[in-house]
Amino acid sequence: MDMENLADKKVQHIILTGFMGTGKSTIGRRLANRLNLIFIDTDHEIEKEEGKSIPEIFNQHGEDYFREVESELFIQLLSNENQKVISTGGGIILSQKNRKAMLNHQVILLEASIDEIMRRVKENENRPLLNQGVELKERISHLIQERKKYYSEVATIKVNTDDKKKEDIINEIITLLDF
């Protein structure tokens, strides 16, 4: 078998990306169920590995440390040959190394309006980057503005989630996935 065929054989993971509050974890879990694939949530894995919650990691070690742990875990997950659905933290695309690692996988970008994101993130205080005293809407708009080029760069599939039922979002994703 030549190198090209070997490269073709590499497993394509299904990665969910998008801003905080766009539903990556919930949709990812259900999608994995439907496709009969293993589901992994990077934030959850980091919390398990570190024995701390995400806010604790940010408070005690800082964002840079969190990003290092996140990147190491993500790259390792992608190198595993068992096909998986992987939900990622909204900031995973900040690292060029992570963005590069997503090439050749299927990357689903979940999008939502700022109002919808506000509504969803208000439900819990588990997101240190949004609890910085700045007005929430302003903070979200600023971060989205900063990140949108990266989300677009990595996405192979884009799905808007506003006013859609979870089941419909999953069906839409399945019709768009390459099998």
Ligand code: S3P
């Ligand atoms: C982050 C998103 C969070 C979590 C951390 C940082 C970000 O995950 O990884 O708080 O930088 O956007 P969710 O997108 O699942 O909220």
